[in-house]
Amino acid sequence: MKERVKQVLDERIRPGLNADGGDATLVSVSDDGIVRVRLKGACAGCPMSTMTLSMGIERILKQNIPEVKKVVAV
Numbered sequence: 001m002k003e004r005v006k007q008v009l010d011e012r013i014r015p016g017l018n019a020d021g022g023d024a025t026l027v028s029v030s031d032d033g034i035v036r037v038r039l040k041g042a043c044a045g046c047p048m049s050t051m052t053l054s055m056g057i058e059r060i061l062k063q064n065i066p067e068v069k070k071v072v073a074v
């Protein structure tokens with residue numbers, strides 16, 4: 001599942017984050033479907049980062065990979 005998460009991050013999520021001066025790095029994917037990412041660049045200190053995490057990253061990952069249960073920023 002980690003490779004699938006990485007692929008979705010690279011193809012569907014990262015381009016949008018990069019366009020706004022931010023980025024997200026995959027830290028880990030647990031067996032129970034918890035994905036841990038590290039927000040970087042403009043996303044790291046942005047007050048909207050929780051919205052980006054839940055309404056953007058988590059939503060897209062869940063749509064593409066049903067095994068993903070939650071996305072957590074570390």
